[in-house]
Amino acid sequence: MSSSLIERIRSIQDSLPESVKLIAVSKKVGPAAIREAYAAGIRDFGESRIQEAQSKIEQLQDLQGITWHFIGHLQSNKAKKALSYFQWLHSVDSLKLAQRLNLLAQELGVVPKICLQVKILPDPDKSGWTIQQILDDLTELNLCKNLQIEGLMTIPPLGLDSSEVIYVFNRTRELIAEIDERNLSNIKMKQLSMGMSQDYQLAIQSGATMIRLGTILFGERQL
Ligand SMILES: *Cc1c(COP(=O)(O)O)cnc(C)c1O
Secondary structure (H helix, E strand, O other): OOOOHHHHHHHHHHHOOOOOEEEEEOOOOOHHHHHHHHHOOOOEEEEOOHHHHHHHHHHOOOOOOOEEEEOOOOOHHHHHHHHHHOOEEEEEOOHHHHHHHHHHHHHHOOOOEEEEEEOOOOOOOOOOEOHHHHHHHHHHHHOOOOOEEEEEEEOOOOOOOHHHHHHHHHHHHHHHHHHHHOOOOOEEEEEEEOOOOOOHHHHHHOOOOEEEEOHHHHOOOOO
């Protein structure tokens, strides 16, 4: 990449509709680059590992107004930590985890914003609800009063062509509409967290409200 981080952020921000929030995925990115992104105006950062995030969040305490988004698979023994470091959890992927977070949120006196992670197509590499499972679990999820259930998150399986990716994104949007038709008191689906570096433009065309971009901003991650 020949442009600078700041130039890349500016040009992507300028291309986004007002309705779309850019989350800069800073996993495996050091605090210095996060500071640069902050200076370019980013206030939403995504992390996928609790331990890595904890250390960076502590080092960046002086930056005002950051919202931290957890986007990785959350093990239940890290759930409490996740709630103390993150305001948003995009990757709540089972009823059991949601119920545990609900209890912990009450204990901690917080009301996290969450997205429910769905798998529109079968994907052995990912966790999340199938369409049928999430429809079945809505009544129980609605009882999780300490969670602010904001929407759905999805990641298409690897190796799809663009028409299949579009299908996944559109089906996720339709699922939000189906869930809203149930008129549940605690579940008002407004957010569609979908779209990464490779497919964010398709996601926006399908109605994404939050895109999660890593590589296209910060460059290839070291493994
Ligand atoms: C790593 C990650 C991203 C960012 O992926 P890029 O392809 O680097 O943009 C977005 N969402 C989730 C859930 C991720 O784990």
